[in-house]
Amino acid sequence: QVQLVESGGGVVQPGGSLRLSCAASGFTLPSYGVHWVRQAPGKGLEWVALIRNDGSNKFYADSVKGRFSVSRDISENTVYLQMNSLRAEDTSVYYCARDWDWASDYWGQGTLVIVSS
Amino acid sequence: QSALTQPPSASGSPGQSVTISCTGTSSDVGGYDYVSWYQQHPGKAPKLMIYEVNKRPSGVPDRFSGSKSGNTASLTVSGLQTEDEADYYCNSHAANWNWVFGGGTKLTVL
Numbered sequence: 146q147v148q149l150v151e152s153g154g155g156v157v158q159p160g161g162s163l164r165l166s167c168a169a170s171g172f173t174l175p176s177y178g179v180h181w182v183r184q185a186p187g188k189g190l191e192w193v194a195l196i197r198n199d200g201s202n203k204f205y206a207d208s209v210k211g212r213f214s215v216s217r218d219i220s221e222n223t224v225y226l227q228m229n230s231l232r233a234e235d236t237s238v239y240y241c242a243r244d245w246d247w248a249s250d251y252w253g254q255g256t257l258v259i260v261s262s
Numbered sequence: 263q264s265a266l267t268q269p270p271s272a273s274g275s276p277g278q279s280v281t282i283s284c285t286g287t288s289s290d291v292g293g294y295d296y297v298s299w300y301q302q303h304p305g306k307a308p309k310l311m312i313y314e315v316n317k318r319p320s321g322v323p324d325r326f327s328g329s330k331s332g333n334t335a336s337l338t339v340s341g342l343q344t345e346d347e348a349d350y351y352c353n354s355h356a357a358n359w360n361w362v363f364g365g366g367t368k369l370t371v372l
Binding site: 240 | 300302307314351353362
């Protein structure tokens with residue numbers, strides 16, 4: 146069955162970096178794109194980034210453009226979100242979700258990132 | 263890219279119907295038939311309920327339906343059940359390969 150499992154969250158100081166992983170199973174990355182979506186504590190969902198199934202086309206929200214980058218490892222069937230120059234407002238649960246018919250049909254359980262000194 | 267506008271709350275009694283609106287612009291909701299809706303229970307990941315405005319994924323009850331008129335999309339939940347109590351978020355593909363979510367609506371089943 147389709148599963149996505151995020152990892153790599155934790156506490157990081159402002160200005161620091163963190164890399165999140167999203168391990169996919171039950172499907173292969175060349176067949177589907179993967180979104181990253183975040184949710185600040187007690188707040189709504191915010192789209193962060195998409196890596197399309199071709200692996201070349203990547204798109205970012207304005208709020209993270211230039212600081213975050215998305216990549217993937219086909220051999221590991223894993224997508225990564227590299228987050229640099231982190232700010233307090235980046236504190237959120239980060240979800241990865243499979244791109245399907247212009248929506249997200251399967252979601253991971255999320256990983257919490259806290260940016261604090 | 264500004265968030266789509268949803269009412270903060272909605273409510274209904276068991277068995278009733280409730281409709282949640284989602285208003286955007288011609289650059290997102292009005293410009294594409296790629297509106298989706300997600301249900302999120304506390305502490306859980308979102309669940310896809312509606313995609314491409316009015317299509318239901320396998321396993322989603324037909325009590326859930328979607329529609330769109332101009333820049334506003336809507337989610338209707340008919341025959342409300344207690345397990346429908348959750349937060350609901352709309353989402354739309356937007357210009358320049360962006361995706362935008364609504365602020366969320368807390369649905370209470372009275």
